[in-house]
Amino acid sequence: MILDDIVKRTTKRVALMPAEFPEESSRKRVSLTNAIQNRDGGNAVIAEIKCTSPSRGIIRRNVDMPVMAGALVKGSCVALSILTEPYFFGGTGQDIARVKTAVGVPVLRKDFIIDERQIGETRALGADAILLIAAVLKDRLPAFVERARDFDLEPLVEVHSAGELESALATETELVGINNRNLATMTIDRSVIRTLSGKVRETGRLIVSESGMRSAEDIREMKSYCDAFLIGSSIMAHDQPRKKLEEFVCA
Numbered sequence: 001m002i003l004d005d006i007v008k009r010t011t012k013r014v015a016l017m018p019a020e021f022p023e024e025s026s027r028k029r030v031s032l033t034n035a036i037q038n039r040d041g042g043n044a045v046i047a048e049i050k051c052t053s054p055s056r057g058i059i060r061r062n063v064d065m066p067v068m069a070g071a072l073v074k075g076s077c078v079a080l081s082i083l084t085e086p087y088f089f090g091g092t093g094q095d096i097a098r099v100k101t102a103v104g105v106p107v108l109r110k111d112f113i114i115d116e117r118q119i120g121e122t123r124a125l126g127a128d129a130i131l132l133i134a135a136v137l138k139d140r141l142p143a144f145v146e147r148a149r150d151f152d153l154e155p156l157v158e159v160h161s162a163g164e165l166e167s168a169l170a171t172e173t174e175l176v177g178i179n180n181r182n183l184a185t186m187t188i189d190r191s192v193i194r195t196l197s198g199k200v201r202e203t204g205r206l207i208v209s210e211s212g213m214r215s216a217e218d219i220r221e222m223k224s225y226c227d228a229f230l231i232g233s234s235i236m237a238h239d240q241p242r243k244k245l246e247e248f249v250c251a
Contacts, residue, residue: 002054006112010114021124030106032175036206044227045228046079048082048231048232051236053088055186065095073103075242075243075249078105079107080108081230082107082127091111096109108230109127119144119153123152123153130148130154133157141167154175158178160192162199176200178193178226179210180193188212207226213231
């Protein structure tokens with residue numbers, strides 16, 4: 001399975017990391033939760049900058065990260081998601097640092113977090129929030145959510161099944177990402193968010209819909225089930241990423 005391959009690669013990458021990372025002294029976190037709740041009209045879209053993916057291959061070449069980030073902020077995204085996994089998604093942690101110098105919106109680090117050292121690294125890179133995948137962390141999820149909060153990072157906990165959602169809701173996370181993509185098969189099924197969103201609503205937490213949004217019609221169909229959308233490939237593959245983002249925001 002592709003997820004197993006990614007985790008194996010990540011394990012090798014993490015083995016080379018230092019035990020601790022210095023905290024950025026000038027860092028001041030920008031709240032992703034507040035950005036979603038206080039959006040100024042339109043749909044709340046977290047625009048994801050990524051160059052490649054296992055499901056689509058090369059999405060966009062020669063991306064100037066600060067320039068792209070600036071364009072997407074002008075397109076009214078509420079936050080940016082930065083893919084930092086290098087082997088399958090073509091990212092790097094330094095992309096976060098480059099983006100943070102260019103924009104003021106919250107920045108989410110999206111990677112496959114398997115070791116608490118990555119949480120310290122995420123803070124040092126200047127991110128405001130961190131993706132934690134329930135399918136990857138399993139019974140370690142509560143500890144990683146707590147650790148992220150200790151490091152002043154907002155955790156976005158990603159789930160794809162009822163069991164994973166139960167685990168997520170047992171933590172202190174305020175943000176639940178419902179991924180319509182099955183990470184084992186890489187297939188999309190938007191019925192997942194329809195099935196799981198009600199349980200999250202009962203707790204008053206915010207729902208971020210992940211994967212599978214290709215058009216304004218998709219947004220209109222799904223927006224009653226979530227508070228925000230995390231969209232990457234559809235934006236980055238478009239000839240005019242800002243224009244495509246605006247289409248989603250205004251749907």
